[in-house]
Amino acid sequence: MAEFPKELKYLATHEWAKLEDGVVVVGISDHAQDALGDVVFVELPEVDATCSAGDEVAVVESVKAASDIYAPVSGTVTEVNSNLEDSPELVNESPYVDGWFFKITPDDPSALDDLLSAADYQAVCEEDH
Amino acid sequence: MGNRTPLFDKHEVLGAKIVDFGGWDMPINYGSQIEEHHAVRADAGVFDVSHMTTVELHGSEVPAFLDRLLANDFSRMTRPGQAMYSAMLREDGGVLDDLIVYDTGEPYLMVMNCATREKDLSWMNQVATDFDCTIRERDDLAILAVQGPNALEKVAATISDVQAKAMSELKLFQGTWTENWFIARTGYTGEKGVEVILPEAEAPAFWDRLLDADVKPIGLGARDTLRLEAGMNLYGSDMDETVTPFESNMANTVFLEGRDFIGADALRKRQSDRQLVGLVIPGKGVLRAHYTVYSNGKEVGEITSGAFSPTLQQGIALARVSETSSSMTVEIRGKHNEVTCVEPPFVRHGKQVYKEKPN
Numbered sequence: 001m002a003e004f005p006k007e008l009k010y011l012a013t014h015e016w017a018k019l020e021d022g023v024v025v026v027g028i029s030d031h032a033q034d035a036l037g038d039v040v041f042v043e044l045p046e047v048d049a050t051c052s053a054g055d056e057v058a059v060v061e062s063v064k065a066a067s068d069i070y071a072p073v074s075g076t077v078t079e080v081n082s083n084l085e086d087s088p089e090l091v092n093e094s095p096y097v098d099g100w101f102f103k104i105t106p107d108d109p110s111a112l113d114d115l116l117s118a119a120d121y122q123a124v125c126e127e128d129h
Numbered sequence: 130m131g132n133r134t135p136l137f138d139k140h141e142v143l144g145a146k147i148v149d150f151g152g153w154d155m156p157i158n159y160g161s162q163i164e165e166h167h168a169v170r171a172d173a174g175v176f177d178v179s180h181m182t183t184v185e186l187h188g189s190e191v192p193a194f195l196d197r198l199l200a201n202d203f204s205r206m207t208r209p210g211q212a213m214y215s216a217m218l219r220e221d222g223g224v225l226d227d228l229i230v231y232d233t234g235e236p237y238l239m240v241m242n243c244a245t246r247e248k249d250l251s252w253m254n255q256v257a258t259d260f261d262c263t264i265r266e267r268d269d270l271a272i273l274a275v276q277g278p279n280a281l282e283k284v285a286a287t288i289s290d291v292q293a294k295a296m297s298e299l300k301l302f303q304g305t306w307t308e309n310w311f312i313a314r315t316g317y318t319g320e321k322g323v324e325v326i327l328p329e330a331e332a333p334a335f336w337d338r339l340l341d342a343d344v345k346p347i348g349l350g351a352r353d354t355l356r357l358e359a360g361m362n363l364y365g366s367d368m369d370e371t372v373t374p375f376e377s378n379m380a381n382t383v384f385l386e387g388r389d390f391i392g393a394d395a396l397r398k399r400q401s402d403r404q405l406v407g408l409v410i411p412g413k414g415v416l417r418a419h420y421t422v423y424s425n426g427k428e429v430g431e432i433t434s435g436a437f438s439p440t441l442q443q444g445i446a447l448a449r450v451s452e453t454s455s456s457m458t459v460e461i462r463g464k465h466n467e468v469t470c471v472e473p474p475f476v477r478h479g480k481q482v483y484k485e486k487p488n
Contacts (some may be wrong), residue, residue: 034376037350061352061415063162063437065140066462087264092161114161 002031004058005029005096009072009122010114015125016096019112020103024073027100031125036062039091044080045102051077053111058101060091072100072115075106130155130272134179135271135329139336143346151244153180155349162350166439169318169355170479173277174347175339180243183270183326184250185236188262195230197235197391198256201375202384208233212315213265213300215382216374217241217249218392223400224377225252227362229315231304236265238311238326240272248327254322256391271332275344276322276355278455284323287338288312296323319359319477354436357445360407360473367405367420367433367447376449378405378473405433407451407473407483408446414466416446416459423465424454426453440476447473454488 010018015129016031018025033039051057052069056070080102084090091099106112116124140147145156146377156177158165162444168174186194195203201215209291211232215226221445228241241249253264288310289374295307304313311326327335353359353363360378362368368377373396375383385393410416416435421428435446446459446468458465471483 037158038161040163043413061437062353066415066417088165114175 004118009115042064042084073106073111075104079103157179158348165351168345173280177227179271182246190260194260194262214241222373222392222395280322318355358476376403408468411445416444
């Protein structure tokens with residue numbers, strides 16, 4: 001059974017986001033990594049790139065498919081998880097901790113409030129079945 | 130709910146992710162597809178391939194029937210039980226299916242794809258009307274493929290002494306009936322191993338004994354990356370009715386000289402510059418089916434099968450192209466990525482074997 005941590009916010013496209021010291025950390029959900037299967041390659045955004053909410057900013061390639069990763073909020077990319085370059089399997093093994101993708105300094109931190117709660121996102125996943 | 134093999138409950142107990150495959154509920158993986166892939170390359174794995182179609186060919190004119198039906202030449206078989214891989218063609222040379230037929234004597238044994246089952250059986254029955262040959266489907270049999278460098282030793286420990294002795298006498302690409310089981314040194318991975326065809330009722334116990342012998346269960350996901358590394362075609366992806374065996378890297382299975390098989394005339398006449406080649410991507414990135422391939426900046430075809438190779442740790446693919454060169458690219462999400470054109474296979478016995486294709 002996939003995990004849906006309550007302290008996170010989610011997109012219907014299966015990203016999670018968390019505000020941490022004024023910065024939004026972004027990754028993909030446990031449900032998403034399970035559906036994708038083994039992740040083999042992650043294409044990360046450039047540090048200092050600016051993005052708008054909904055932009056395709058990264059790509060995750062699994063044994064099954066290539067999937068776009070969307071920015072949950074508008075802002076500037078301040079850090080990427082370079083561990084994923086050599087260890088893409090972290091996305092499968094630890095989707096909510098070691099497998100994070102990138103961090104965005106948001107233009108407006110309150111934009112996070114517009115994202116899905118864990119319960120709402122879980123409902124989206126169940127509808128997919 | 131789709132068709133289920135006699136091992137469906139075993140897959141569920143192991144927590145397999147089940148997908149629809151040609152109308153069958155089959156395991157795509159039991160957790161990690163990549164770990165399953167490595168298990169076959171390094172040790173031994175078992176695949177439930179009971180969804181495949183098994184038929185017996187009865188009658189006095191089976192060899193003549195096969196000579197008419199198949200592009201490969203059954204009269205070249207010299208050893209009892211020898212396996213022949215062949216394409217079955219339409220009159221226009223298009224590939225109806227690829228299959229294996231074993232020279233067991235009557236009744237002869239044939240194994241083909243599950244997705245093409247109805248089309249194949251109807252075609253074969255039609256061709257068989259000109260011969261003393263009857264096609265009888267054996268849907269009461271299960272098929273387990275056990276593959277990997279340690280596969281033969283581990284299988285030997287799980288079957289009867291008589292069966293183990295029979296298996297030990299088989300050469301590569303040869304099969305034999307032993308105590309109501311058919312054991313053949315064939316496979317779809319490029320590793321040592323066997324395919325075992327056995328009564329459905331005996332399959333679950335054999336499966337359990339294999340797992341007890343530390344043979345890992347392998348899903349269809351790893352089966353696909355293993356066969357791709359081995360440079361083996363998948364029907365419906367790498368070839369279909371719109372292409373000939375010559376356009377599908379199967380020329381070594383076509384024997385035209387002095388033969389009159391269905392499709393032979395078309396193959397003699399049909400000119401084509403299309404060929405199925407291997408591609409590898411030196412950088413990061415994954416090649417996938419239907420990506421467009423370019424040579425010297427010109428569009429020359431598309432990828433038919435592509436994947437991240439767990440053994441080579443890079444993207445590999447089969448592609449049908451009208452031209453090859455030392456300057457080839459594949460478009461991935463709008464960007465051109467340099468690729469090297471190679472002759473498959475990519476991997477044999479766990480090692481990189483591909484060579485750059487001379488131009």
